[in-house]
Amino acid sequence: xxxxxxxxxxxxxxxxxxxxxxxxxxxxxxxxxxxxxxxxxxxxxxxxxxxxxxxxxxxxxxxxxxxxxxxxxxxxxxxxxxxxxxxxxxxxxxxxxxxxxxxxxxxxxxxxxxxxxxxxxxxxxxxxxxxxxxxxxxxxxxxxxxxxxxxxxxxxxxxxxxxxxxxxxxxxxxxxxxxxxxxxxxxxxxxxxxxxxxxxxxxxxxxxxxxxxxxxxxxxxxxxxxxxxxxx
Amino acid sequence: xxxxxxxxxxxxxxxxxxxxxxxxxxxxxxxxxxxxxxxxxxxxxxxxxxxxxxxxxxxxxxxxxxxxxxxxxxxxxxxxxxxxxxxxxxxxxxxxxxxxxxxxxxxxxxxxxxxxxxxxxxxxxxxxxxxxxxxxxxxxxxxxxxxxxxxxxxxxxxxxxxxxxxxxxxxxxxxxxxxxxxxxxxxxxxxxxxxxxxxxxxxxxxxxxxxxxxxxxxxxxxxxxxxxxxxx
Numbered sequence: 251x252x253x254x255x256x257x258x259x260x261x262x263x264x265x266x267x268x269x270x271x272x273x274x275x276x277x278x279x280x281x282x283x284x285x286x287x288x289x290x291x292x293x294x295x296x297x298x299x300x301x302x303x304x305x306x307x308x309x310x311x312x313x314x315x316x317x318x319x320x321x322x323x324x325x326x327x328x329x330x331x332x333x334x335x336x337x338x339x340x341x342x343x344x345x346x347x348x349x350x351x352x353x354x355x356x357x358x359x360x361x362x363x364x365x366x367x368x369x370x371x372x373x374x375x376x377x378x379x380x381x382x383x384x385x386x387x388x389x390x391x392x393x394x395x396x397x398x399x400x401x402x403x404x405x406x407x408x409x410x411x412x413x414x415x416x417x418x419x420x421x422x423x424x425x426x427x428x429x430x431x432x433x434x435x436x437x438x439x440x441x442x443x444x445x446x447x448x449x450x451x452x453x454x455x456x457x458x459x460x461x462x463x464x465x466x467x468x469x470x471x472x473x474x475x476x477x478x479x480x481x482x
Numbered sequence: 483x484x485x486x487x488x489x490x491x492x493x494x495x496x497x498x499x500x501x502x503x504x505x506x507x508x509x510x511x512x513x514x515x516x517x518x519x520x521x522x523x524x525x526x527x528x529x530x531x532x533x534x535x536x537x538x539x540x541x542x543x544x545x546x547x548x549x550x551x552x553x554x555x556x557x558x559x560x561x562x563x564x565x566x567x568x569x570x571x572x573x574x575x576x577x578x579x580x581x582x583x584x585x586x587x588x589x590x591x592x593x594x595x596x597x598x599x600x601x602x603x604x605x606x607x608x609x610x611x612x613x614x615x616x617x618x619x620x621x622x623x624x625x626x627x628x629x630x631x632x633x634x635x636x637x638x639x640x641x642x643x644x645x646x647x648x649x650x651x652x653x654x655x656x657x658x659x660x661x662x663x664x665x666x667x668x669x670x671x672x673x674x675x676x677x678x679x680x681x682x683x684x685x686x687x688x689x690x691x692x693x694x695x696x697x698x699x700x701x702x703x704x705x706x707x708x709x710x711x712x713x714x
Contacts, residue, residue: 296528296531296661297684297685297686299528299531299532299535300531300634300661300664300665300684300686301686302535303531303534303535303632303634303635303665304634304635304636304664304665304668304686305636306668306686306687308687316685316686316687317685319685320682320684320685323682323685324681324682400535402532402535402536403535403536404536404537429528429532432532432536433532433535433536436536436538449556450552450555450556452529452532452552453529453548453549453551453552453555454529454532454533454536454538454548455538455540455548
């Protein structure tokens with residue numbers, strides 16, 4: 251890992267827990283929070299992929315609201331406009347995974363440039379990262395919105411290469427989403443998969459270069475690699 | 483519906499039941515057939531969408547096998563090569579939905595041209611349609627393989643317009659997959675959604691022009707429309 255100069259992080263599910271909306275869903279639909287959150291996330295992803303393929307981009311907030319409306323209809327739950335807005339707003343205040351706030355400054359101390367590269371709109375990314383007080387940890391907050399297509403399209407990954415201004419092979423891409431880590435590796439980023447839940451990786455012809463259980467493990471990997479470099 | 487000159491049908495899930503592989507899965511993994519079939523289908527679709535977005539096309543058979551391997555790993559089931567081949571081969575002998583074989587000739591008798599437009603490879607489409615003895619019912623069996631991208635990319639839908647040689651607004655696209663009916667309608671096909679299971683439609687900014695519970699209902703819709711035309 252000693253050739254890495256910068257790290258681009260996926261946001262949703264990687265640095266921030268998308269299922270931190272479960273409690274808000276449970277307030278409005280008691281006992282259904284987990285079920286709603288799971289299907290909502292699945293549909294949110296599907297809608298970003300399908301709209302990209304159909305060349306019918308809408309913002310991530312729009313796709314997220316559409317996915318919630320589908321989810322409630324599918325589950326037979328009555329979603330009025332106020333509840334819809336309250337639940338979508340919860341997506342702007344997701345919680346970071348516990349080890350994230352302490353690990354980011356440690357990575358910066360090692361001289362690495364950091365960026366978020368997310369399907370979220372600039373507004374959503376700013377709101378989520380700002381709510382957690384982490385804006386100052388990043389050199390760039392990159393949204394796919396300027397290219398109007400979602401990951402895993404190459405045009406999305408290229409944004410990180412352009413922002414850092416270094417070759418893609420020196421940018422580590424970190425994601426908990428195996429499909430995202432797959433797309434990033436096809437693009438040419440070395441890739442680390444954060445596998446907090448003990449899942450299996452996608453079968454699309456790529457494997458991650460590194461697999462960790464949390465962001466703090468990435469720090470150890472980097473230090474071991476740095477120590478190895480120092481010994482040479 | 484009296485402006486319709488031709489019909490393009492989706493194959494998997496629309497004319498043929500993808501879950502007719504449940505019994506074969508149950509033979510090898512007793513009691514797990516439905517669970518395997520559901521996840522296998524979900525992953526098969528995801529892999530076609532994601533590979534299209536990543537510009538990393540592989541054949542439908544390849545994506546189908548990858549999806550099965552993921553499914554078994556995810557469910558903790560040991561899949562040896564022989565069982566993998568046996569289950570993938572079951573996808574070449576899917577059963578048509580019960581009303582399909584009797585309805586297709588009725589549509590032809592009304593002067594309509596018929597085609598399959600499928601994500602499947604030419605080999606898969608030929609095998610599935612041939613196994614059911616329905617090859618003679620179609621004017622065209624169209625695979626996305628020549629354009630190396632999957633539905634709902636416009637390049638896939640264009641194949642039907644080119645094959646029929648008539649304007650897209652006179653080609654009815656029939657699918658049970660709501661995402662497929664959405665993509666087809668964005669392309670410009672009038673669209674009929676076969677909703678056998680009583681599902682809700684996707685929330686991606688389109689609604690189908692017609693919704694039916696089975697292919698035989700399409701026949702009634704057409705006759706009512708034809709009768710209306712005759713009365714004018």
